[in-house]
Structure formats: C-alpha cells, structure tokens
Amino acid sequence: MGKGAISKMQSAIKEMAGAINYHLFHNRVRPDINVLYALHHQLAKTARVAKRMKIAPEALEAGRRLREQGFCVLKSTLADSEVNRIAAKADTLLTSSHLNVTPATALSPLSFVRNSLHLCPEIEAFLEDRLIEVLPGFFGSEAQLIRTELYRLYSATTEPGDSWLWHFDNAPAQIVKAMVYLTDTWEHTGAFRLIPRRKSRELQRRGFWDRNQFGALAAELNDSRNSIVVEGKAGTIVLFSGHYCIHKATVPRRDFRDVVVFTFQPSFKFLRDQLQTARTTGDVTWAYHRNPFTGKPMKSSD
Ligand SMILES: O=C(O)CCC(=O)C(=O)O
Numbered sequence: 109m110g111k112g113a114i115s116k117m118q119s120a121i122k123e124m125a126g127a128i129n130y131h132l133f134h135n136r137v138r139p140d141i142n143v144l145y146a147l148h149h150q151l152a153k154t155a156r157v158a159k160r161m162k163i164a165p166e167a168l169e170a171g172r173r174l175r176e177q178g179f180c181v182l183k184s185t186l187a188d189s190e191v192n193r194i195a196a197k198a199d200t201l202l203t204s205s206h207l208n209v210t211p212a213t214a215l216s217p218l219s220f221v222r223n224s225l226h227l228c229p230e231i232e233a234f235l236e237d238r239l240i241e242v243l244p245g246f247f248g249s250e251a252q253l254i255r256t257e258l259y260r261l262y263s264a265t266t267e268p269g270d271s272w273l274w275h276f277d278n279a280p281a282q283i284v285k286a287m288v289y290l291t292d293t294w295e296h297t298g299a300f301r302l303i304p305r306r307k308s309r310e311l312q313r314r315g316f317w318d319r320n321q322f323g324a325l326a327a328e329l330n331d332s333r334n335s336i337v338v339e340g341k342a343g344t345i346v347l348f349s350g351h352y353c354i355h356k357a358t359v360p361r362r363d364f365r366d367v368v369v370f371t372f373q374p375s376f377k378f379l380r381d382q383l384q385t386a387r388t389t390g391d392v393t394w395a396y397h398r399n400p401f402t403g404k405p406m407k408s409s410d
Contacts, residue, residue, distance in 0.1 A: 145280035148400040152249035152374040167245030174246045178305030178353035184343035191343040194230040195290040202260045217264040224258035231368045234288045252375035261298045263360045271357045274329045275319035277350030279396040287346045290366035298360035300338045308354040
C-alpha cells in the first residue's frame, strides 16, 4: 500500500473515532479525557457515600433541577449591602489600569481581571453563601473550583463573535459553571441566555455544534420561545452546564454587566479546604482539558 493510501486510511480512522466519541460523549474532547472524567466522578461519588455524608434537601433539589434542565437559578442569601460591597470592589478593579486587567476592545467589548480570586478575594463570599452547600447536590460528590473569571460586558454597536454566539462549551459532562451577577441584570443590560438541556440536545442531534455554522437552525436558536433570558438583581447565581446547554452572552443595549464565573468539577476533597490553597497561590486558572486525577494538562483534541 502506498504512503498516500495509508495516510488516507489513517485520517478516515481518525474521523470515525471522532464521530464515535461525539456520539458517545456529545463533545469534541478526546475520548480518554471523557473516560477519565467519568471514572473520576464515579470514584468521587463513592468516596462521599463511604464517608456517609448527608446532602441537605435544598441542595438535592437544586442538583435535580440542574441535572434535568441543565441550569438552575439561585438567589444569594448575602445582604444587599454585602453584595454591593463586593460589586464595588470588582468595579474598582475592572475600571483600573492594573496590569492584570485586560481592557475591552471594539472586537471584544469585554474587560476582564486575571488572577481575580487573588485580586478580589471578596468574591469567595458567593462560594460560602450557596455554592459550597449546593454543588454536592448536583455532583453527588465534593466539588473543586477549576477556574474563576471576573469580567464586564460593555455595549457595542455590533454583535461580536465568540461567546456572543450560541455555543456549547467543549467540555466533559462533569463540568458546571456558576455565574454570579454583580450588577442588576435585565434583558437590555446583557442578560445571559440559555437553551434548556432537552431542546439543546435536540438541536445538537439535528446538527448544531459549531457556533459559526448554525445554518438552517438559526431561526430556532434565535426563537425566544426556545431560550431563557436570565434576569436578576446583583447576587443572582446561575448554575449551568455549558456541556448540556447551548448558551450565549448578549451585548447590553444600555449600561454594562459585571459577573464572576466559577467553573467546577467533581472532587474527593472539600471545596473549602482547597480554597485555602487557592488563596495563597492566587487564581485558579485551569483549562477544561486536564487529567482530573492529577490536574496535569492533556492535549484537548486530536
Ligand atoms: O457572559 C455571558 O453571558 C456568557 C458566558 C459564556 O458564554 C460562557 O461562560 O461560556
């Protein structure tokens, strides 16, 4: 067999393996990473059961909603004055010329703070507030914080690409995000939009994956009857699965919108105990494609 034929066969095999992986895991993450995540999750759940730890009924209920619909909205129990104090600190940082603040541009009307957990430790109050208690209700195990993002969406004259387009996160099924609004957020001030799990899966089965190629499905993606516009006052927490739910950012028509987004995965250890390390080492800047057992980066896809 000639070299050309061998390389053709190799790419056909690779394509077939990719298709099987997509069919099984509904993402384009490498199969070994998906399998490791599933195994890690099962073991973390077993460890929690073995420790006979109870999960509060309210956390179980939030976990059930998150599993069934792919999202759930929680209200912070922090006092308004406390939420305002955290939001004011975030505002000071986001509008400063600090080295770790990346300013907005015309193509990307978003400013963000790198090392946000370190520079704005006040945001941890949202973890203590609801998330530490609620996440085991979803995972059935402890949770680990793998990424923290603090950013502001500005209004713009054009709708940019990237996160402003309908998309799935190319992440294993075990990863969830918690977006906490730091400003009162309404439809016209850049509310987060999401298509619940069942409809998202239907659109995926019918061909939606690439945010730049929605073709015949554009009308359905943009039909407001299919999506949820998450509105809420500062302190509203949107827990969602970017793996299961198509979602997008929206350019505010007025003002701006500030959020902190925490990304979590299952864990064997208490979240509270891991935070002590995060506080001393600065931000937690994990990407999705890591070995969940060791934390070592793995090539994202082939
Ligand atoms: O900030 C937003 O509204 C969208 C966030 C998003 O697309 C994401 O976290 O994947």
